Amino acid sequence: MVEKWTLCIEVSCRPNPGPASLKFVLHNGAKNHVIYRIWEVQGKTTNNEAYYITLVAGLKEAKHNGVNNITVLTNSDLICNHMEGIYNVRADNLKPLYREAKIWSARFNSFSIKHLAEIHKISTDLMVGAISSVDAGARDDSGSSFIPLANIDQHQYRSRLCVYTMVVIFLGILIPWFFQ
Numbered sequence: 726m727v728e729k730w731t732l733c734i735e736v737s738c739r740p741n742p743g744p745a746s747l748k749f750v751l752h753n754g755a756k757n758h759v760i761y762r763i764w765e766v767q768g769k770t771t772n773n774e775a776y777y778i779t780l781v782a783g784l785k786e787a788k789h790n791g792v793n794n795i796t797v798l799t800n801s802d803l804i805c806n807h808m809e810g811i812y813n814v815r816a817d818n819l820k821p822l823y824r825e826a827k828i829w830s831a832r833f834n835s836f837s838i839k840h841l842a843e844i845h846k847i848s849t850d851l852m853v854g855a856i857s858s859v860d861a862g863a864r865d866d867s868g869s870s871f872i873p874l875a876n877i878d879q880h881q882y883r884s885r886l887c888v889y890t891m892v893v894i895f896l897g898i899l900i901p902w903f904f905q
Contacts, residue, residue, distance in 0.1 A: 728755060729835075730792045732783045734799045736775035744768065745775040749783035751790070760786060776801045777822035780808075784829035794835040805840045 733750045744767050751760040762782065766775065776799065787795055799805060806812040807823055808830065814823045830836040 734779040742769040742771040745770040747779040797838040
């Protein structure tokens with residue numbers, strides 16, 4: 726059986742261009758294995774540059790973990806169209822990032838990329854599922870491991886996206902527990 730992994734990528738640049746918050750979630754449903762990273766890029770980065778940076782980081786992490794078959798989900802229609810060859814990459818700042826993403830995508834036996842507007846909900850659900858099922862034997866290999874909300878002030882990622890993600894994770898754990 727071919728082991729299929731899903732890579733969800735999402736970013737936020739405020740303003741655009743500006744500092745970026747990046748996140749990827751790598752998931753194998755068959756093994757309930759989740760790896761995720763959340764980090765920031767300071768300086769002037771466009772949303773599209775941030776998507777490519779996140780895509781390449783996610784693909785590198787997948788290869789590092791022995792993944793051979795991957796589907797990428799993103800809410801960036803432009804990145805999907807670039808990677809599928811529908812649009813040419815015209816922006817000079819994106820060309821080297823695109824080439825690197827193509828090199829990494831070619832290292833997989835099977836690679837596909839799909840546009841999905843609801844990516845935030847899916848990636849957050851995957852992270853919450855991994856965190857809440859750690860006791861049930863799921864592996865959580867998160868590089869930026871789960872940080873309790875009480876410690877968020879000491880956390881090195883203080884962007885709104887990171888704080889928002891932690892609140893969503895907390896509520897995602899609390900609400901199902903409350904209604905049990």
